[in-house]
Amino acid sequence: MKKTLFSFCMLALILMVTACGSSSEDQTSEDTQDKDSEATEDTRVIEHEMGETEITGKPEKVVALEFSFVDNLASLGVSPVGIADDDDSERIIEPIREKIGDYTSVGTRKQPSLEVISSLQPDLIIADMKRHKDIYDQLSDIAPTIILPSLAADYEGIISSFETVSKAMGMEEKGEEVLADHKAKMEELRAQVPEDEERTVLPAVVADSGYFAHNMESYTGSLLESIGLKNAIQSGDERYNKINLEQVVEFNPDVMFHMVAGDQTVVDEWESNELYQDISAVKNGEVHEVDRNMWSRFRGLISSEKILEDAINYLYEE
Structure with a gap:
């Protein structure tokens, strides 16, 4: 009788340990899947003129080193924390000045101040291929950086850069809506010619x-x-x-x-x-x-x- 009772207790203990181990493994597996899913959703690889840059989450502090990128961000409803404005805020055209509000000048477009940019602790820098390719590594040491055509771009190139900025910002859907409205406006203007x-x-x-x-x-x-x-x-x-x-x-x-x-x-x-x-x-x-x-x-x-x-x-x- 004692032997039977002992065997029964041991069997119950084994089943309990097995169940706990299985539950723990299941939970660990679910946690890993959740983390993998979260990483996939929050992290994206952006292709640009100098290669690929990994960006996680939605950048909140963006530095723009060309005016076209300021226009891109304003179109998305984003206010950059830093702009290479040639040390002249009057160069920001009125329709965009109204949208972006206050910002910090990071110097000229030709020679932006790396020290000022770094002080802003940005989580994204958007730079021009023609002006800034030689300082890409230095910019990348400060924050994730994408290099796009601006100074040497034609109109279609500017549209392409806007689409890349939208992806980098994690605002691809918003970018598509803005671009659709822009194309409709362009059709209206074309109809007047x-x-x-x-x-x-x-x-x-x-x-x-x-x-x-x-x-x-x-x-x-x-x-x-x-x-x-x-x-x-x-x-x-x-x-x-x-x-x-x-x-x-x-x-x-x-x-x-x-x-x-x-x-x-x-x-x-x-x-x-x-x-x-x-x-x-x-x-x-x-x-x-x-x-x-x-x-x-x-x-x-x-x-x-x-x-x-x-x-x-x-x-x-x-």
Whole structure:
């Protein structure tokens, strides 16, 4: 009887230990699965011009080293903590200034301050391929960094960069909604350009140091072409070309959009020249001064819409 009772107790004890072990293993397995699932959801690998960068969670403190990335973030409803604004807050165009609020300047776009950037303790840095590829490693030591085309990008490149920024921010769905609204706006603007529009346009930065024409592959040139406004320069190795008066005469644009830099420019010297006066745009009163910050420095969804609104107002105002 005692032997039977002892055997029964031992069997019960074994079953209890086995059940506890199984429950513990099940719980450990579930915890591991939960953690794996959480990591998959929170961590993503972003492909960019310099390779791949792993980003976890939604970045809360973002530093933007080009104005187009400020435009990208503003379009997503994100306020960057730091901006390379060339030490001049007036370069932030009004429609975007209203959206982003206060920020810390991290210096110039050409040479941002690594010390200031580090002091902001960012969890994401967005930099330009042309300007910042040489300091990519230093930036990456501070925070996860993605390098995208901006300065050398055309309009389609700017759209592609926006999509990458949306993914990096963990806001891909929001980005798709914003981009859909932008494309609808672009269609509305395109519809305002007559199908038989044949005039050529030439956007250019004009300064005392020269006349810098933007061809059909530049950001502004490709943007205008996207709604049917043909650029006067349809060839060339460089998107931004310093050209002389004789070359402007040769291209003979029907409309010129001048992004004026400084109080005195080369155009002031040309105005007394008969060659300049014989250019189609000059003869027909189609030379328009536009905001250089908007038309040249900012390259993004918000600024693109504003540029085209300006262009259409100048071309088709009643």
